[in-house]
Every structure is written in C-alpha cells, then in structure tokens.
Amino acid sequence: MRILLVEDEPSIADTLVYALKTERFEVEHSLTGGGALKLHADDPFDFVILDIGLPDMTGLEVCKQLRETSAVPILFLTARDGELDRVLGLEIGGDDYVTKPFSPREVVARVRAILRRSEGREERSGPSDEPTGDSDSPLAHDESAMRILCQGQALDLTAHEYKLLLVFLRRPNRVFTRDQLLDHAWEDPGAVTDRTIDAHIKTIRAKLRALCPGTEELIQTRRGLGYAYVP
Known part of the structure; x- marks a missing residue:
C-alpha cells in the first residue's frame, strides 16, 4: 500500500513516516497541499493522511479537490480545538480523523481500520449529482x-x-x-x-x-x- 502523508511539521512527519514504514507501507511525504495534489495526480496513492493546517491551502480544500476525481481513503490530522474542522472534513469526504497530539501507533491502527472498510471501493471517475449509498440500504x-x-x-x-x-x-x-x-x-x-x-x-x-x-x-x-x- 502506498500512502501519501501531507504534513508541514517535519517532526510529526518524520515520526509518522517511520511508524508507517515499520508497518511495511510505502510512504511519500509532501509539505504542501499543492504538492500533494500533483503527486496524487501523477501516480495515485492508496491512502492519504492529510493535515488540516497547511501553509498553502487548508487540508479541507485538498480533500475537496481530491474528491472531484478520487475516492482514495483520507485520514485527517486535526488540532485539539478543531471540532468544526472535524465535522466539515467528514462531510466533504474524509473517512476519519485523529486529534493532535496523537500516538503514531494510533494513526497506523486507524489507517488499517479504514483500509479494511474500504476494500473493494473503486475510484470515482468524477463528481455526481446522483444520491450515493449502499444499494441494499433504503x-x-x-x-x-x-x-x-x-x-x-x-x-x-x-x-x-x-x-x-x-x-x-x-x-x-x-x-x-x-x-x-x-x-x-x-x-x-x-x-x-x-x-x-x-x-x-x-x-x-x-x-x-x-x-x-x-x-x-x-x-x-x-x-x-x-x-x-x-x-
């Protein structure tokens, strides 16, 4: 599994890269949202870990742009006081969030849990106005x-x-x-x-x-x- 980590704090990024690689994930790190979008467009990843506070754009905006073409699972990293950001992140297509400060082990566990839930989900070809949901559910x-x-x-x-x-x-x-x-x-x-x-x-x-x-x-x-x- 290839993971794109979008985090502008080097100390946090280094810790997460180490933890994820220890669990045998391939990890690529981007400091900015724009850089992350280009990396994913050039060679789509299997998972994105996305900080909400980035220097060039918010993680929420990155998520919105990713969701225009992709259903890649997204785990948000949020500040302790970012309750509103958490809600917005889930509403625009995020799969889960972890609040800072966090344990690298917790992040790895969340990644594995989301990947298990996402098995079999296909990449979306583009936005749709049709209602979405499990076809077997009312x-x-x-x-x-x-x-x-x-x-x-x-x-x-x-x-x-x-x-x-x-x-x-x-x-x-x-x-x-x-x-x-x-x-x-x-x-x-x-x-x-x-x-x-x-x-x-x-x-x-x-x-x-x-x-x-x-x-x-x-x-x-x-x-x-x-x-x-x-x-």
Whole structure:
C-alpha cells in the first residue's frame, strides 16, 4: 500500500513516516497541499493522511479537490480545538480523523481500520449529482442537495440530525460512542451532554418510522457502547 502523508511539521512527519514504514507501507511525504495534489495526480496513492493546517491551502480544500476525481481513503490530522474542522472534513469526504497530539501507533491502527472498510471501493471517475449509498440500504445521501433520502423520499432533518445520520451512512456497521458522535456533529461538543445524542437518535428514529416504517431499526443501540447503523 502506498500512502501519501501531507504534513508541514517535519517532526510529526518524520515520526509518522517511520511508524508507517515499520508497518511495511510505502510512504511519500509532501509539505504542501499543492504538492500533494500533483503527486496524487501523477501516480495515485492508496491512502492519504492529510493535515488540516497547511501553509498553502487548508487540508479541507485538498480533500475537496481530491474528491472531484478520487475516492482514495483520507485520514485527517486535526488540532485539539478543531471540532468544526472535524465535522466539515467528514462531510466533504474524509473517512476519519485523529486529534493532535496523537500516538503514531494510533494513526497506523486507524489507517488499517479504514483500509479494511474500504476494500473493494473503486475510484470515482468524477463528481455526481446522483444520491450515493449502499444499494441494499433504503437510505441514501444526496450530496449536492445536502439531504438524506429514505426509499427515495427526503427526510425532514435538522442540521444536527443530518450530520449524525451522515456519520452513520459513511461508516455502516461501525459502533460510535456518544462522545464520538458529539465530536462529529457539534461545533462545540462541550456545550451539550452526551444525552443530547440519545434525544437526537430518538427523533431520527421517529422520522424514519413515519416516512419508511421499519427503517428505524437500522440504527441500533449497543448497550454500554453507543450506536451503529446496520443496513
């Protein structure tokens, strides 16, 4: 597997390159977003580790440009206070994020987990206005309209409900803790309690039940752990 690391802090980059190569990944490092885009265009990588704070453009902009032509898995590196960046990163096509400071071992573990989930996913030939999602699932994401469809009908969701359901759709079968869901869907997770997640999940299920009876069961409660979307 060839990994493109986009990180402008040499000390962080050196540590990650060493950790990844120890795990037998091939790694190429770019200090800038523009350089990374050129490297990927010339010879596409299997995975991208992307810092959000870069000297020439944001990692979010790099992600947007990559997503115009590629479905390469992307792991964001974010600052401790970048909750909004985390949410935006996931919404525009990132697969996961790691918050600085982090353990190189954690990054390697996240890379392997994302690669396992991404097996069989093909590169996209370009942007599409068609709703995307598992063809066997009644739920689909209409990215251009920023709405989620249930059996072809648009769900009437609040902004936080939309963000929560999108997190589930992007990572089916993965169990999310309440804290993780707060990080993904709230700009300031510390301003609300984890019981806020329970309340929103309840309303999402009610809306699914009203529009497409039976689909509310797709969001499963894992007692003592959190929630998962199981299509």
